[in-house]
Amino acid sequence: MEPGDTITITLGDRSGGSPGYRLQTFSESCLEFLVLVDACATGVFLPIAAKGVEVLPAPIDRWVLTAPTLRRPGEAFSIGIRAEDHWGNATGFHPTRLRLRASGPVENLPTEVDFAEGRRAMRIGNLSIGAEGTTHLELLSEDGAVLAQSNPVLVRQGDHAAYWGDLHGQSGETVGINTIREYFEFARDVAFLDVTSHQANDFQITNGFWSEINAVSAEFDVPGQFTAFPGYEWSGNTPLGGDHNVFFRNEGEQIHRSSHALLADRSDLATDAHTINDLFAALQGRDCVLYAHVGGRPVDISRGEDARLRTAVEVHSDWGTFEWILTDAFKLNYRVGVVCNSDVHKGAPGAAYPGASEFGAASGLTCFLAKELARDGIFRAMRERHHFGTTGCRAHIDVAIHLGTQGEVFPEDPRVSDLPPKPATLARMGDIARTGAREVQVDIDLHAHAPIERIDVFCRDQRVETFRPYAALDLGQRIRVLWEGAEYRGRGRTTRWHGSLSTSRATIERFQAINAWNLERPVRQGDAKTIDFDTVTTGNFGGVDLWLNDTLDGELIIDTGLVQAQMRLSDIGMDDRIFDAGGLERRIRVFRLPEALDRCEMRCSTMIPVASDGQDLPIWIRTTTEDGHRIWTSPVYIIPSG
Secondary structure, three states: OOOOOOOOOOOOOOOOOOOOOOOOOOOEEEEEEEEEEOOOOOOOOEEEEEEEEEEOOOOOOEEEEEOOOEEOOOOOEEEEEEEEOOOOOEOOOOOEEEEEEEOOOOEOOOOEEEEOOOOOEEEEEEEEOOOOEEEOEEEEEOOOOEEEEOOOEEEOOOOOEEEEEEOOEOOOOOOOOOOHHHHHHHHHHOOOOOEEEOOOEHHHOOHHHHHHHHHHHHHHOEOOOEEEEOEEEEOOOHHHOOOEEEEEOOOOOOOOOOOOOOOOOOOOHHHOOOOHHHHHHHOOOOOEEEEEOOOOOOOOHHHOOOOOOEEEEEEEEOOEEOHHHHHHHHHOOOOOEEEEOOOEOOOOOOOOOOOOOOOOOOOOEEEEEEOOOOHHHHHHHHHOOOEEEEOOOOOEEEEEEEOOOOOEEEOOOOOOOOOOOEEOOEEEOOOEEEEOOOEEEEEEEEEOOOOEEEEEEEEOOEEEEEEOOOOHHHOOOEEEEEEEEEOOOOOOOOEEEEEEEEEOOOOEEEEEEEOOOOOOOOOEEEEOOEEEEEEEEOOOEEEEEEEEOOOOOOEEEEEEOOOEEEEEHHHOOOOOEEEEOOOEEEEEEEEEEOOOOOOOEEEEEEEEEOOOOOOOEEEEEEEEEOOOOEEEEOOEEEEEOO
16 A cells, blocks of 8 residues: 555445345444554554444333332332333433332332433432332333333341342453443443442453452442442363352452463463462452352362352353252252352343343342441351342342251351351351251242242252142143253353244144343244244243133144154143253253233242251252243251251
């Protein structure tokens, strides 16, 4: 080229037959188009220019109304309103006047609010409820149409409230989009989280960016309003221990990377911790907590253990659902809690959707049961495992286990602490307790955001009881077909479910897809007797509800690349019909439901025997809601006396 010459590049112009330029399905503040040149003909290309454009969300498709799930009488709280497009991006293109309505008295709740042009979300604060009870809020259009309903708001006297967090994601400084500041702003102001942390892959964190992570975390951390922890993702390969999230209580800590693989500055190479046991050793005496993560380098918790540091396993994220990591822990006799996060790379902690990608799940959330919204309160909840995880919904669940007159609860894991236990008749979620009773009563109190499909009670890795809010006599013409599981534990775990469901005689009056996240892979009705689908799972589940006409004559035929089966419709009942598909917990489940579910609250109890073999008895609960969400409680670890 000569001075003054120009090159013009046109992107997306289809006038000459080009297919155009396919944009991403997530919004971004600055999508860069880089120009790289091999100026010296050496095969080394260097960037000389970058042009950034903003990727905007689509118009409003739905509204989200978020409220706290547990507060004490008279305690101040806020609610959040967010507009989302059809891909789940926060959006706000049209000024709108909205109305608010509550099922009970809410102090300072306005009846109308203005959602301004260009605003993605808004917070309404200084609210409170004076009396104990459960309140639901509704968001309405100006003409009175219901646009969204909130999760239940429970008001109870007690020593703790519920605070919601997504503690796992990263921004454009490493492998993500937008800046770390935008990341924290989205978590606080758009997703309405109470708690978050930034978790970049360690082998990409420069010393300068580590200083920025600490500085921005300190800036956003405001006791009583928003809690932010400095941290990072230790990203060792699976044989070295696999991915772990590291959360520091305070700024200024030394980062111990798994490697400097993508870093030019090797001046602090000696600080690296190459294996999980090296990391445990380096963090001794430090004020921090670790979570085990199943991501691109799936964790192998058998490679090392430190109960002082690793307090929980992540059973759900954008990568999928991984109950096996919890049951692995039981087999190794570990005592860990359950968390769910996102590992979002799209700048949307707390409200991330997979979009048109091979990710098969929406982001998870963790609910911390803490005395206060501050680092001390949240860290104590983390260390005591007083938390539960969800696939993104906000619900409230209490678990109480009656220990009898000979019960006691340990303030810390007795394997690593000499602190004596305290006498107690009840153990709560996450506790390590001891009892001389031959059996314990388990009480479950669930307040869900949507109708409940079932509550499963587990001991170790065995389901011991299932509670449903309906009986066999309530079943109708509604058939639920679910596909779930993964290929294996590694990065390429995605399973494609491509096929059809059909009936031989009955006709399909209507259907509803479940967890079909990719709009380009819809579940469609082919004709009056056929549903076609092309979806993916990554350890989680998807599926479809079929409402049939007034007959259960004939058969249901399943035809996929993994499962071919047929069964008489009249043989489908309340219990799951399971068709194994190999892989990792990969299968299809079929069962029948009532025409409609309407119970969002359940209280149930069961008795569980305590063996005298001296082994831990982990008791945990998994709830499934009608809309496809799941909720997992941290186990209560029962130790038989003696």
